[in-house]
Amino acid sequence: MYLEKVTLYGFKTFRTETELLLSPKVTCIVGPNGSGKSNIVDGIRWALGEHRLSFLRASSMEDLIFSGSAFKKPLSVASVKLTFNNEDRTFPVVNTPRVSIERRIYRSRESGYFLNGNPIRLQDVMKIFYSAGIFNHMYAIVSQGKVSEILLAKPEQKKNLIEQVA
Amino acid sequence: MYLEKVTLYGFKTFRTETELLLSPKVTCIVGPNGSGKSNIVDGIRWALGEHRLSFLRASSMEDLIFSGSAFKKPLSVASVKLTFNNEDRTFPVVNTPRVSIERRIYRSRESGYFLNGNPIRLQDVMKIFYSAGIFNHMYAIVSQGKVSEILLAKPEQKKNLIEQVA
Amino acid sequence: AKEEFEKTLSGVEKYFAEFFRKMFKGGEASIERIFDEYDEVSGIEISVRLPGKRKQSLPLLSGGEKSLTALAFLFAIFKVKPAPFYVLDEVDAALDEENVVKFSELLSEESSFAQFVVITHNKETMQRADMLYGITMQEDGISKAVSLKLV
């Protein structure tokens, strides 16, 4: 099971639909300051269910939707879709060779999830992630400037991390 | 008035006396990870009177003294000397063309200051720094990883910074 | 649950020591358990000794040394409890040329067992990419992704 594709539409600076096909091994993302690289990371976090604004570098959920630029008007919807290769059926509850999980948010409305294009409740998509070993592995996403943060944690917090992992 | 020379002896990884002659314009310091570059910055801060351990990357004052390595025993004294060019007599109370201010610390003893080699009390050396426009300019020293910290400060803290500067 | 914790912790300690020694070409790293008054583990602390130096508390380490130590610890966790994929955003920022090579070697080795998405400005790290994307922003404030050929 691996993440085959990340599709962003209307998410932060990705106003136009952008598809990133990932290697099962190492995919590198490069580019100038402010081009949108970390926005991709925010998008992946958010699609996996992150709700803490500080982890999404936003002051409100609406900040996730393209808010316009000097030449373009704002959009009213943002979406991030993660497409997993499920040929080894690691997702036990979904029996398709590819599993796409999309999270969508509209201005002044709750965000919603879609599994293979069909609406699904938040708690059900969290169950699916959990069964595939995702989501409880938020330590698997290291944000910019945060790599050494684990060392600064108090002994109790370090123990907590190991407990979460276990 | 400019900083002509920084002399470290026994301070952190500078076990042997090290003299750095500075350009009145731009001096760059380079080297591998862990070679001692930021230790020089800690040394300058400390010599200017910094006492907050978090700003000196230490858990106790004794951490400032060379604590030994795989092949060398620890030292019992550390010293950092700042030599200023005072040909324009910016230091109003000292009438020498060069002014050297040295801070020394011994294990389990208070640190002491020396002006041109003679003992001087902490409050008097702080007065000399203040008169030369140093020390109240701790914003003039930007530690590693801290450059963007000013942006994260609350509005009240940002106002405080401007008040300190004014 | 307590058994699971112990099993996980000793696995992490084993790989942490191994990755640390590999990345620093020497030295030692271990995890110390801290006990409360009931003899229960209340916390854990990371303890390192860099090659040529003495054991030192973490605040004293340099920026690059902290990054490399944290990466050894993180990759140990990845090894013991694998996740389907990992996303690393500029984790090599504080590393000098020599240490970036060590990190990128670790990345290459571990990618035979796991999928990595790595954001970087560093040419050495880029060399390890099986796929490479360049993100650009035009004057219109919109991000654009371009698949780049690896040379």
Added chain:
Amino acid sequence: AKEEFEKTLSGVEKYFAEFFRKMFKGGEASIERIFDEYDEVSGIEISVRLPGKRKQSLPLLSGGEKSLTALAFLFAIFKVKPAPFYVLDEVDAALDEENVVKFSELLSEESSFAQFVVITHNKETMQRADMLYGITMQEDGISKAVSLKLV
């Protein structure tokens, strides 16, 4: 004291806007005063609009954009209330190649009025040095400083 504050603040705002526009080749930056119920300034906030983009709150900025904005602000403070010397430790770490050039140009220009000690891993920043020191550590765990010739 309140006059001194106002005078300093408007000076900082003027240079901040100027350095910001120069480093970002466009856009706008200003400082907003926040008033309390007695109409006294209780806080100030930095407000920026990057070229091609809309005005955005600081948390949304990228790592490099934050560094460059902070440097424009800091150098504005240096300009209004000069200190005898400045020490900058790896302030260019998050900047891409193009932005490192902008920072090093600002450094060169301001060094005709002030003294800078700059720690860096970056070759472009090193080019601006009038004096260059290489710090190394032998196996004995002791730092050694070597004066390097500028090529």
